[in-house]
Amino acid sequence: MTSADRAETQHGWLSYRFRDPSLLDEALTHKSYVNESKSVALRHNERLEFLGDAVLSLIITEHLAIRYPSMREGMLSKLKAGLVSEVSLAAAARRLNLGPRLRLGRGEERSRGREKSSLLANALEALIAAVYLDGGLEASRLFVLDVLGEELQKTELMRTNPGGDDYKTRLQEWCQKHRKSLPLYRTVQETGPDHRKVFGVEVIMEGMTIGTGQGLSKKEAEQEAARSALERLIQ
Numbered sequence: 001m002t003s004a005d006r007a008e009t010q011h012g013w014l015s016y017r018f019r020d021p022s023l024l025d026e027a028l029t030h031k032s033y034v035n036e037s038k039s040v041a042l043r044h045n046e047r048l049e050f051l052g053d054a055v056l057s058l059i060i061t062e063h064l065a066i067r068y069p070s071m072r073e074g075m076l077s078k079l080k081a082g083l084v085s086e087v088s089l090a091a092a093a094r095r096l097n098l099g100p101r102l103r104l105g106r107g108e109e110r111s112r113g114r115e116k117s118s119l120l121a122n123a124l125e126a127l128i129a130a131v132y133l134d135g136g137l138e139a140s141r142l143f144v145l146d147v148l149g150e151e152l153q154k155t156e157l158m159r160t161n162p163g164g165d166d167y168k169t170r171l172q173e174w175c176q177k178h179r180k181s182l183p184l185y186r187t188v189q190e191t192g193p194d195h196r197k198v199f200g201v202e203v204i205m206e207g208m209t210i211g212t213g214q215g216l217s218k219k220e221a222e223q224e225a226a227r228s229a230l231e232r233l234i235q
Contacts, residue, residue: 018131020133023134024130026126026130027048028098028103029044029045030104030108030123032108032113033108036105045123045126048125048126048129049126052126052127052128056128057080059140061080064076079155082155083155087232089120090117090118090124092124092150092151093121093124098120098124102114102119102123124147128140168222168223171233175205178233181206182205184205185201187221196216198214200212201221201225203228203229205229210233212224
């Protein structure tokens with residue numbers, strides 16, 4: 001990334017201005033780029049990704065605990081899991097147009113790495129850590145709540161709308177509005193002893209698997225599969 005690119009980055013798509021631009025460069029550098037480079041000074045973003053995962057978890061946990069003081073721990077955990085999931089982070093990264101700004105090796109370029117959800121989610125976690133190291137916890141909190149603003153709004157709607165936790169109903173209503181067919185649920189796995197079986201379920205629409213889920217009952221697994229399908233469809 002050139003200095004001109006960096007200036008565009010700091011004044012364009014990014015809501016935070018770095019005092020140390022090298023942290024930004026590190027956050028946007030994939031290990032494939034470093035492996036193909038002859039420069040020993042280059043650092044890839046896996047170290048920042050590791051830190052960013054922890055920073056993100058703290059910020060989202062704190063936000064949910066303050067926003068929903070009477071909510072049970074189990075539901076808070078479910079909301080948090082959705083917000084910090086690969087699907088949510090990748091969607092936020094795409095809104096930031098993060099993919100085109102990454103430094104990738106030739107192999108990742110050929111395999112369309114800039115479009116991979118896992119790579120985009122990891123890069124966003126690295127970016128969160130870079131903001132944290134450059135500006136501290138408050139700066140990273142503001143950054144996270146900004147870039148995940150749409151996901152937080154969806155969480156709020158789920159909590160205020162009746163039946164917000166009934167993901168199967170919500171998915172069926174979405175399909176009725178946006179698709180020509182309804183979702184089908186298929187149990188694909190049963191593991192564990194009879195008294196504590198774990199069920200694996202796929203939800204299928206138009207011949208394609210659009211979500212998967214696990215649970216201690218088929219009903220619970222179907223709800224989880226519907227939730228994952230909605231995360232994929234509504235982004």
